[in-house]
Amino acid sequence: MILDALARPRRGKRIAPRSAAGTCLLWLLTALPFGLFLAISGNLVASAGLALALVGLFTMISNAKRAMLGEALVFSDLALLGAVFRHPQFYFSALSRVQKALLAMAAPIVPLLLWAVFVGEWHMHLTGLAIMVVSVLLLTSAPELQPWAGIARVPDSEGDVQRHGLIATVFLYWMRWRKSADPAPLLPLPGKPQDDELAILIQCESFGDSAVLFGDTAPLLPALAAARVVAWSQGRLNVHGFGAYTMRTEYGVLFGRSEEELGFRRFDPFLTAKGESSFALPARLKEAGWRSIFVHPHDMRFYNRAEIMAAGGFAELVGEDRFAPPSEGEGRYVTDAAMADEILKIAKHAQGATLIYAVTIENHGPWKAVTAGNGLAGEYLRLLGNSDAMLGRLADGLAALQRPATLVFFGDHRPSIPGVCEPDVSGAAGDRHTPFVLLRFGRDGRPIVGEEGDLDLTPAQLHHHILDILRSSASRCHRAQQTIADGAG
Incomplete structure:
Protein backbone atom coordinates (compact mmCIF):
# COMPACT_ATOMS: atom_id res chain seq x y z
CA MET A 1 0.00 0.00 0.00
CA LYS A 179 -14.33 -4.22 -23.92
CA SER A 180 -14.34 -1.21 -26.28
CA ALA A 181 -15.84 -1.97 -29.68
CA ASP A 182 -14.88 -0.81 -33.16
CA PRO A 183 -17.15 1.93 -34.51
CA ALA A 184 -19.42 1.38 -37.50
CA PRO A 185 -17.37 1.89 -40.68
CA LEU A 186 -17.66 5.10 -42.68
CA LEU A 187 -18.38 5.20 -46.38
CA PRO A 188 -15.79 6.69 -48.75
CA LEU A 189 -16.48 10.24 -49.86
CA PRO A 190 -17.77 10.84 -53.40
CA GLY A 191 -16.54 13.66 -55.60
CA LYS A 192 -13.69 14.33 -57.97
CA PRO A 193 -10.59 16.41 -57.19
CA GLN A 194 -8.68 18.44 -59.72
CA ASP A 195 -6.75 15.94 -61.82
CA ASP A 196 -3.30 17.11 -60.70
CA GLU A 197 -4.14 18.30 -57.19
CA LEU A 198 -1.63 17.72 -54.38
CA ALA A 199 -2.16 17.53 -50.62
CA ILE A 200 0.97 17.24 -48.48
CA LEU A 201 0.69 16.77 -44.70
CA ILE A 202 3.88 17.06 -42.65
CA GLN A 203 3.88 15.76 -39.08
CA CYS A 204 7.06 17.32 -37.78
CA GLU A 205 8.88 15.74 -34.85
CA SER A 206 8.91 17.86 -31.66
CA PHE A 207 8.13 21.01 -33.65
CA GLY A 208 7.20 24.01 -31.53
CA ASP A 209 7.25 27.77 -31.81
CA SER A 210 10.63 28.72 -30.35
CA ALA A 211 9.29 32.01 -28.94
CA VAL A 212 6.46 30.17 -27.15
CA LEU A 213 8.79 27.51 -25.75
CA PHE A 214 11.79 29.63 -24.76
CA GLY A 215 10.65 33.28 -24.82
CA ASP A 216 11.39 36.21 -27.07
CA THR A 217 15.17 35.67 -26.87
CA ALA A 218 14.93 32.36 -28.77
CA PRO A 219 15.99 32.30 -32.43
CA LEU A 220 13.16 33.10 -34.82
CA LEU A 221 11.68 30.61 -37.27
CA PRO A 222 11.56 32.63 -40.50
CA ALA A 223 9.77 30.03 -42.64
CA LEU A 224 7.02 29.59 -40.03
CA ALA A 225 6.61 33.35 -39.75
CA ALA A 226 6.41 33.73 -43.55
CA ALA A 227 3.93 30.85 -43.84
CA ARG A 228 1.65 32.42 -41.25
CA VAL A 229 1.40 35.62 -43.30
CA VAL A 230 0.08 33.84 -46.42
CA ALA A 231 -1.66 30.91 -44.74
CA TRP A 232 -5.15 29.78 -45.60
CA SER A 233 -5.45 28.93 -41.88
CA GLN A 234 -3.06 28.62 -38.97
CA GLY A 235 -3.07 28.45 -35.22
CA ARG A 236 -2.57 26.11 -32.27
CA LEU A 237 -2.84 22.35 -32.41
CA ASN A 238 -3.96 21.11 -28.98
CA VAL A 239 -2.22 17.75 -28.82
CA HIS A 240 -2.77 15.15 -26.08
CA GLY A 241 0.81 14.24 -25.22
CA PHE A 242 3.92 16.06 -24.08
CA GLY A 243 7.36 14.97 -25.22
CA ALA A 244 6.12 11.67 -26.68
CA TYR A 245 3.07 9.78 -27.94
CA THR A 246 3.48 10.77 -31.56
CA MET A 247 0.82 8.22 -32.48
CA ARG A 248 -1.90 10.14 -30.64
CA THR A 249 -1.44 13.21 -32.83
CA GLU A 250 -0.85 11.08 -35.92
CA TYR A 251 -4.01 9.10 -35.35
CA GLY A 252 -6.08 12.23 -34.73
CA VAL A 253 -5.00 13.93 -37.96
CA LEU A 254 -5.26 10.77 -40.06
CA PHE A 255 -8.40 9.19 -38.59
CA GLY A 256 -10.32 12.17 -37.22
CA ARG A 257 -11.84 10.51 -34.14
CA SER A 258 -11.84 12.68 -31.03
CA GLU A 259 -10.64 11.59 -27.59
CA GLU A 260 -14.25 11.52 -26.41
CA GLU A 261 -15.15 9.13 -29.23
CA LEU A 262 -12.08 6.99 -28.54
CA GLY A 263 -12.69 6.61 -24.81
CA PHE A 264 -10.01 4.34 -23.32
CA ARG A 265 -8.52 3.87 -26.79
CA ARG A 266 -7.17 7.42 -26.64
CA PHE A 267 -3.97 6.42 -24.80
CA ASP A 268 -2.67 4.47 -27.80
CA PRO A 269 -5.18 4.60 -30.66
CA PHE A 270 -2.80 2.71 -32.94
CA LEU A 271 -3.50 -0.49 -30.97
CA THR A 272 -7.03 -0.53 -32.41
CA ALA A 273 -6.57 1.56 -35.56
CA LYS A 274 -6.92 -1.37 -37.97
CA GLY A 275 -10.51 -1.78 -36.79
CA GLU A 276 -11.15 1.88 -37.64
CA SER A 277 -9.43 1.96 -41.04
CA SER A 278 -12.47 3.36 -42.88
CA PHE A 279 -12.01 6.63 -40.93
CA ALA A 280 -8.53 7.27 -42.36
CA LEU A 281 -8.08 10.14 -44.83
CA PRO A 282 -6.76 7.89 -47.65
CA ALA A 283 -9.66 5.46 -47.27
CA ARG A 284 -12.20 8.27 -47.35
CA LEU A 285 -10.62 9.99 -50.36
CA LYS A 286 -9.80 6.89 -52.39
CA GLU A 287 -13.16 6.60 -54.16
CA ALA A 288 -12.96 10.29 -55.07
CA GLY A 289 -9.81 9.56 -57.08
CA TRP A 290 -6.99 10.30 -54.65
CA ARG A 291 -3.86 8.16 -54.44
CA SER A 292 -2.15 8.31 -51.04
CA ILE A 293 1.50 7.82 -50.07
CA PHE A 294 2.90 7.50 -46.53
CA VAL A 295 6.51 8.64 -45.93
CA HIS A 296 8.49 7.89 -42.76
CA PRO A 297 12.29 7.32 -42.70
CA HIS A 298 12.21 4.74 -39.93
CA ASP A 299 11.29 1.13 -39.25
CA MET A 300 7.65 0.86 -40.35
CA ARG A 301 7.08 -1.95 -37.85
CA PHE A 302 7.32 0.63 -35.08
CA TYR A 303 3.75 1.30 -33.84
CA ASN A 304 2.74 -1.30 -36.47
CA ARG A 305 2.60 1.48 -39.06
CA ALA A 306 3.18 -0.90 -41.99
CA GLU A 307 -0.10 -2.73 -41.39
CA ILE A 308 -2.10 0.25 -40.11
CA MET A 309 -1.25 2.54 -43.02
CA ALA A 310 -1.90 -0.14 -45.62
CA ALA A 311 -5.27 -0.91 -44.02
CA GLY A 312 -6.04 2.83 -43.92
CA GLY A 313 -5.83 3.14 -47.69
CA PHE A 314 -2.24 4.21 -48.42
CA ALA A 315 -1.25 2.81 -51.79
CA GLU A 316 2.49 3.16 -51.14
CA LEU A 317 4.70 3.26 -48.04
CA VAL A 318 8.06 5.01 -48.36
CA GLY A 319 10.29 3.88 -45.51
CA GLU A 320 13.88 4.03 -44.32
CA ASP A 321 15.19 2.05 -47.28
CA ARG A 322 14.57 5.07 -49.54
CA PHE A 323 16.90 7.30 -47.50
CA ALA A 324 20.65 7.30 -47.03
CA PRO A 325 21.79 7.08 -43.39
CA PRO A 326 22.68 10.47 -41.89
CA SER A 327 26.29 11.42 -42.41
CA GLU A 328 28.69 12.32 -39.61
CA GLY A 329 27.60 15.53 -37.93
CA GLU A 330 23.99 15.30 -39.13
CA GLY A 331 22.70 13.49 -36.05
CA ARG A 332 21.16 10.08 -35.39
CA TYR A 333 18.22 10.24 -37.77
CA VAL A 334 17.39 11.01 -41.39
CA THR A 335 17.40 14.77 -41.83
CA ASP A 336 14.45 16.99 -42.61
CA ALA A 337 16.36 18.24 -45.66
CA ALA A 338 16.45 14.69 -47.04
CA MET A 339 12.74 14.37 -46.28
CA ALA A 340 11.98 17.58 -48.18
CA ASP A 341 13.95 16.30 -51.19
CA GLU A 342 12.07 12.99 -51.26
CA ILE A 343 8.65 14.57 -50.77
CA LEU A 344 9.17 17.11 -53.55
CA LYS A 345 10.48 14.35 -55.81
CA ILE A 346 7.33 12.29 -55.19
CA ALA A 347 5.14 15.36 -55.73
CA LYS A 348 6.88 16.26 -58.98
CA HIS A 349 6.31 12.83 -60.50
CA ALA A 350 2.83 12.27 -59.01
CA GLN A 351 0.20 11.42 -61.59
CA GLY A 352 -3.32 12.52 -60.73
CA ALA A 353 -4.60 13.75 -57.38
CA THR A 354 -2.09 12.69 -54.71
CA LEU A 355 -2.06 12.84 -50.91
CA ILE A 356 1.33 12.57 -49.19
CA TYR A 357 1.47 12.14 -45.41
CA ALA A 358 5.00 12.41 -44.03
CA VAL A 359 6.34 11.85 -40.49
CA THR A 360 9.75 13.38 -39.77
CA ILE A 361 12.21 12.18 -37.14
CA GLU A 362 15.37 14.36 -37.22
CA ASN A 363 14.49 16.33 -34.09
CA HIS A 364 13.66 13.31 -31.93
CA GLY A 365 15.13 13.42 -28.44
CA PRO A 366 16.96 12.95 -26.23
CA TRP A 367 19.11 15.94 -27.12
CA LYS A 368 22.78 16.27 -26.35
CA ALA A 369 25.08 19.27 -26.26
CA VAL A 370 27.27 18.42 -29.27
CA THR A 371 29.50 21.51 -29.17
CA ALA A 372 31.06 23.57 -26.39
CA GLY A 373 28.59 26.08 -24.99
CA ASN A 374 25.70 24.41 -26.81
CA GLY A 375 23.31 23.09 -24.16
CA LEU A 376 20.38 20.76 -24.63
CA ALA A 377 18.15 23.65 -25.67
CA GLY A 378 20.79 24.84 -28.13
CA GLU A 379 20.91 21.48 -29.88
CA TYR A 380 17.11 21.27 -29.99
CA LEU A 381 16.91 24.78 -31.47
CA ARG A 382 19.53 23.91 -34.09
CA LEU A 383 17.45 20.97 -35.24
CA LEU A 384 14.27 23.05 -34.98
CA GLY A 385 15.85 25.46 -37.46
CA ASN A 386 16.30 22.53 -39.84
CA SER A 387 12.58 21.71 -39.52
CA ASP A 388 11.70 25.34 -40.19
CA ALA A 389 13.92 25.30 -43.27
CA MET A 390 12.07 22.19 -44.44
CA LEU A 391 8.79 24.10 -44.26
CA GLY A 392 10.28 26.87 -46.39
CA ARG A 393 11.67 24.45 -48.97
CA LEU A 394 8.38 22.61 -49.27
CA ALA A 395 6.41 25.84 -49.69
CA ASP A 396 8.79 27.12 -52.39
CA GLY A 397 8.94 23.72 -54.09
CA LEU A 398 5.17 23.34 -54.26
CA ALA A 399 4.75 26.86 -55.61
CA ALA A 400 7.26 26.06 -58.35
CA LEU A 401 5.27 22.99 -59.45
CA GLN A 402 2.32 25.25 -60.35
CA ARG A 403 -0.29 22.69 -59.44
CA PRO A 404 -3.24 23.21 -57.13
CA ALA A 405 -1.83 22.16 -53.78
CA THR A 406 -2.47 22.12 -50.04
CA LEU A 407 0.43 22.00 -47.57
CA VAL A 408 -0.24 21.29 -43.89
CA PHE A 409 2.67 21.51 -41.45
CA PHE A 410 2.32 20.80 -37.71
CA GLY A 411 4.20 19.61 -34.64
CA ASP A 412 3.37 16.23 -33.13
CA HIS A 413 4.17 17.35 -29.56
CA ARG A 414 6.45 19.66 -27.64
CA PRO A 415 9.96 18.53 -26.70
CA SER A 416 10.68 17.26 -23.20
CA ILE A 417 14.08 18.65 -22.23
CA PRO A 418 15.07 18.21 -18.55
CA GLY A 419 15.49 21.54 -16.83
CA VAL A 420 14.55 23.46 -19.95
CA CYS A 421 11.17 22.43 -21.33
CA GLU A 422 9.16 20.25 -18.98
CA PRO A 423 5.49 19.34 -18.54
CA ASP A 424 3.38 20.99 -15.88
CA VAL A 425 2.82 18.33 -13.21
CA SER A 426 1.32 20.68 -10.62
CA GLY A 427 -2.17 19.41 -11.34
CA ALA A 428 -3.00 22.01 -13.97
CA ALA A 429 -3.40 20.91 -17.55
CA GLY A 430 -0.53 23.08 -18.73
CA ASP A 431 0.17 24.28 -22.26
CA ARG A 432 0.91 21.49 -24.70
CA HIS A 433 -0.12 23.03 -28.00
CA THR A 434 2.10 23.10 -31.06
CA PRO A 435 1.79 25.34 -34.14
CA PHE A 436 0.15 24.39 -37.42
CA VAL A 437 -0.05 26.20 -40.73
CA LEU A 438 -2.15 25.28 -43.76
CA LEU A 439 -1.08 26.77 -47.09
CA ARG A 440 -3.00 26.57 -50.35
CA PHE A 441 -1.49 27.22 -53.76
CA GLY A 442 -3.30 28.01 -56.99
CA ARG A 443 -2.34 26.76 -60.42
CA ASP A 444 -0.18 29.84 -60.85
CA GLY A 445 1.90 28.88 -57.80
CA ARG A 446 0.67 31.76 -55.70
CA PRO A 447 -0.57 31.16 -52.16
CA ILE A 448 -4.28 31.67 -51.53
CA VAL A 449 -4.68 33.66 -48.33
CA GLY A 450 -7.57 32.67 -46.11
CA GLU A 451 -9.70 34.81 -43.80
CA GLU A 452 -10.31 32.41 -40.92
CA GLY A 453 -7.80 33.98 -38.53
CA ASP A 454 -6.12 32.03 -35.75
CA LEU A 455 -7.69 28.64 -35.01
CA ASP A 456 -7.47 26.39 -31.96
CA LEU A 457 -7.90 22.80 -33.16
CA THR A 458 -7.40 19.32 -31.82
CA PRO A 459 -5.71 16.81 -34.16
CA ALA A 460 -9.14 15.30 -34.92
CA GLN A 461 -10.54 18.74 -35.74
CA LEU A 462 -7.57 19.40 -38.04
CA HIS A 463 -8.46 16.16 -39.86
CA HIS A 464 -11.97 17.45 -40.57
CA HIS A 465 -10.64 20.92 -41.45
CA ILE A 466 -8.38 19.35 -44.08
CA LEU A 467 -11.15 17.11 -45.34
CA ASP A 468 -13.51 20.06 -45.73
CA ILE A 469 -10.90 21.95 -47.75
CA LEU A 470 -10.19 19.02 -50.07
CA ARG A 471 -13.90 18.37 -50.55
CA SER A 472 -14.62 22.04 -51.28
CA SER A 473 -11.82 21.99 -53.84
CA ALA A 474 -13.40 18.95 -55.50
CA SER A 475 -16.80 20.66 -55.44
CA ARG A 476 -15.43 23.76 -57.16
CA CYS A 477 -13.70 21.57 -59.74
CA HIS A 478 -16.98 19.74 -60.43
CA ARG A 479 -18.88 23.04 -60.83
CA ALA A 480 -16.24 24.36 -63.20
CA GLN A 481 -16.38 21.20 -65.34
CA GLN A 482 -20.18 21.38 -65.37
CA THR A 483 -20.04 25.03 -66.52
CA ILE A 484 -17.69 24.12 -69.35
CA ALA A 485 -19.92 21.23 -70.36
CA ASP A 486 -23.03 23.44 -70.32
CA GLY A 487 -21.28 26.08 -72.41
CA ALA A 488 -20.18 23.49 -74.94
CA GLY A 489 -23.77 22.21 -75.12
Missing part, protein backbone atom coordinates in the same frame (compact mmCIF):
# COMPACT_ATOMS: atom_id res chain seq x y z
CA ILE A 2 2.77 2.45 0.90
CA LEU A 3 4.70 1.75 -2.31
CA ASP A 4 1.66 2.36 -4.49
CA ALA A 5 0.78 5.44 -2.44
CA LEU A 6 4.15 6.91 -3.46
CA ALA A 7 3.03 6.99 -7.09
CA ARG A 8 2.31 10.46 -8.41
CA PRO A 9 -0.01 12.29 -8.62
CA ARG A 10 -0.83 12.29 -4.92
CA ARG A 11 -3.28 14.32 -2.87
CA GLY A 12 -1.01 17.03 -1.55
CA LYS A 13 2.48 16.27 -0.27
CA ARG A 14 1.49 13.64 2.27
CA ILE A 15 1.23 9.94 1.49
CA ALA A 16 -2.50 9.24 1.73
CA PRO A 17 -4.20 5.85 1.34
CA ARG A 18 -6.16 5.17 -1.83
CA SER A 19 -9.81 4.20 -1.97
CA ALA A 20 -10.95 0.90 -0.45
CA ALA A 21 -11.87 -0.39 -3.93
CA GLY A 22 -8.44 0.53 -5.29
CA THR A 23 -6.68 -1.00 -2.27
CA CYS A 24 -8.52 -4.31 -2.69
CA LEU A 25 -7.54 -4.41 -6.35
CA LEU A 26 -3.94 -3.65 -5.40
CA TRP A 27 -3.93 -6.65 -3.02
CA LEU A 28 -5.29 -8.93 -5.72
CA LEU A 29 -2.86 -7.61 -8.32
CA THR A 30 0.06 -8.05 -5.91
CA ALA A 31 -1.12 -11.56 -5.01
CA LEU A 32 -0.83 -12.57 -8.67
CA PRO A 33 2.99 -12.19 -8.99
CA PHE A 34 3.38 -13.38 -5.39
CA GLY A 35 1.61 -16.61 -6.33
CA LEU A 36 3.72 -16.92 -9.48
CA PHE A 37 7.01 -16.48 -7.60
CA LEU A 38 5.84 -18.88 -4.89
CA ALA A 39 4.84 -21.48 -7.48
CA ILE A 40 8.32 -21.24 -9.00
CA SER A 41 10.48 -21.02 -5.86
CA GLY A 42 8.38 -22.37 -3.00
CA ASN A 43 9.97 -19.69 -0.78
CA LEU A 44 7.37 -17.56 1.03
CA VAL A 45 9.64 -14.70 2.13
CA ALA A 46 11.47 -14.34 -1.17
CA SER A 47 8.21 -14.41 -3.13
CA ALA A 48 6.70 -11.68 -0.96
CA GLY A 49 9.83 -9.57 -1.34
CA LEU A 50 9.86 -9.92 -5.12
CA ALA A 51 6.16 -9.06 -5.39
CA LEU A 52 6.70 -5.90 -3.34
CA ALA A 53 9.77 -5.04 -5.39
CA LEU A 54 7.64 -5.29 -8.53
CA VAL A 55 5.18 -2.77 -7.09
CA GLY A 56 8.08 -0.47 -6.22
CA LEU A 57 9.51 -0.82 -9.73
CA PHE A 58 6.14 0.07 -11.24
CA THR A 59 5.95 3.16 -9.04
CA MET A 60 9.51 4.25 -9.83
CA ILE A 61 9.04 3.96 -13.60
CA SER A 62 5.69 5.73 -13.45
CA ASN A 63 7.08 8.64 -11.46
CA ALA A 64 10.03 8.97 -13.85
CA LYS A 65 7.66 8.97 -16.80
CA ARG A 66 5.38 11.55 -15.23
CA ALA A 67 8.30 13.88 -14.49
CA MET A 68 9.36 13.76 -18.12
CA LEU A 69 6.08 13.39 -20.01
CA GLY A 70 3.47 14.74 -17.62
CA GLU A 71 1.40 11.59 -17.06
CA ALA A 72 1.60 8.40 -15.04
CA LEU A 73 1.95 4.94 -16.57
CA VAL A 74 -1.07 3.74 -18.52
CA PHE A 75 -1.94 0.23 -19.62
CA SER A 76 -0.97 0.91 -23.24
CA ASP A 77 2.64 1.56 -22.16
CA LEU A 78 2.94 -2.16 -21.41
CA ALA A 79 2.10 -2.92 -25.05
CA LEU A 80 5.31 -1.11 -26.01
CA LEU A 81 7.62 -3.40 -24.04
CA GLY A 82 8.86 -5.02 -27.24
CA ALA A 83 9.59 -1.61 -28.74
CA VAL A 84 11.59 -0.67 -25.63
CA PHE A 85 14.14 -3.36 -26.46
CA ARG A 86 14.12 -2.73 -30.23
CA HIS A 87 14.47 1.05 -29.84
CA PRO A 88 15.82 1.68 -26.31
CA GLN A 89 16.97 5.22 -27.12
CA PHE A 90 13.33 6.34 -27.29
CA TYR A 91 12.49 5.19 -23.76
CA PHE A 92 15.39 4.85 -21.36
CA SER A 93 16.17 8.57 -21.62
CA ALA A 94 13.36 9.09 -19.08
CA LEU A 95 15.37 7.32 -16.36
CA SER A 96 18.29 8.64 -14.34
CA ARG A 97 21.64 6.83 -14.29
CA VAL A 98 20.85 5.39 -10.87
CA GLN A 99 17.48 4.09 -12.07
CA LYS A 100 19.06 2.57 -15.18
CA ALA A 101 21.71 0.88 -13.02
CA LEU A 102 19.05 -0.55 -10.70
CA LEU A 103 17.13 -1.95 -13.66
CA ALA A 104 20.27 -3.48 -15.14
CA MET A 105 21.11 -5.15 -11.85
CA ALA A 106 17.55 -6.34 -11.25
CA ALA A 107 17.25 -8.17 -14.58
CA PRO A 108 19.67 -11.05 -13.75
CA ILE A 109 19.04 -10.92 -10.00
CA VAL A 110 15.42 -12.09 -10.15
CA PRO A 111 16.02 -15.49 -11.86
CA LEU A 112 19.21 -16.03 -9.85
CA LEU A 113 17.39 -15.28 -6.61
CA LEU A 114 14.53 -17.63 -7.47
CA TRP A 115 17.08 -20.37 -8.14
CA ALA A 116 19.08 -19.62 -4.98
CA VAL A 117 16.07 -19.67 -2.64
CA PHE A 118 14.35 -22.65 -4.26
CA VAL A 119 12.53 -24.82 -1.71
CA GLY A 120 11.66 -28.40 -2.56
CA GLU A 121 8.47 -28.53 -0.48
CA TRP A 122 5.89 -29.10 -3.21
CA HIS A 123 2.92 -28.07 -1.10
CA MET A 124 4.34 -24.47 -1.15
CA HIS A 125 4.60 -24.58 -4.93
CA LEU A 126 1.01 -25.82 -5.17
CA THR A 127 -0.10 -23.11 -2.74
CA GLY A 128 1.50 -20.47 -4.96
CA LEU A 129 -0.22 -21.94 -8.00
CA ALA A 130 -3.58 -21.85 -6.20
CA ILE A 131 -3.05 -18.20 -5.15
CA MET A 132 -2.23 -17.29 -8.72
CA VAL A 133 -5.29 -19.06 -10.17
CA VAL A 134 -7.69 -17.56 -7.60
CA SER A 135 -6.22 -14.09 -8.21
CA VAL A 136 -6.77 -14.41 -11.96
CA LEU A 137 -10.38 -15.57 -11.47
CA LEU A 138 -11.19 -12.74 -9.07
CA LEU A 139 -9.48 -10.10 -11.23
CA THR A 140 -11.35 -11.28 -14.32
CA SER A 141 -14.74 -10.76 -12.69
CA ALA A 142 -13.99 -7.79 -10.39
CA PRO A 143 -14.39 -4.94 -12.94
CA GLU A 144 -18.04 -5.90 -13.52
CA LEU A 145 -18.87 -6.18 -9.81
CA GLN A 146 -19.56 -3.42 -7.30
CA PRO A 147 -17.83 -1.28 -6.21
CA TRP A 148 -15.36 -1.59 -9.11
CA ALA A 149 -18.06 -1.49 -11.79
CA GLY A 150 -18.91 2.06 -10.75
CA ILE A 151 -15.41 3.58 -10.78
CA ALA A 152 -13.02 4.62 -13.57
CA ARG A 153 -15.77 4.52 -16.19
CA VAL A 154 -14.43 7.59 -18.03
CA PRO A 155 -10.71 8.20 -18.69
CA ASP A 156 -9.25 10.51 -16.04
CA SER A 157 -5.79 9.18 -15.34
CA GLU A 158 -4.70 12.02 -13.04
CA GLY A 159 -7.82 11.82 -10.89
CA ASP A 160 -8.10 8.04 -10.85
CA VAL A 161 -4.48 7.49 -9.79
CA GLN A 162 -5.05 9.91 -6.90
CA ARG A 163 -8.31 8.25 -5.89
CA HIS A 164 -7.65 4.56 -6.50
CA GLY A 165 -3.90 4.14 -6.96
CA LEU A 166 -1.60 3.59 -9.91
CA ILE A 167 -1.79 -0.20 -10.29
CA ALA A 168 -5.56 -0.38 -9.80
CA THR A 169 -6.07 2.39 -12.39
CA VAL A 170 -3.80 0.70 -14.94
CA PHE A 171 -5.69 -2.56 -14.50
CA LEU A 172 -9.20 -1.03 -14.68
CA TYR A 173 -8.32 1.03 -17.76
CA TRP A 174 -6.97 -2.05 -19.48
CA MET A 175 -10.15 -4.00 -18.74
CA ARG A 176 -12.34 -1.12 -19.95
CA TRP A 177 -10.21 -0.84 -23.11
CA ARG A 178 -10.56 -4.56 -23.84
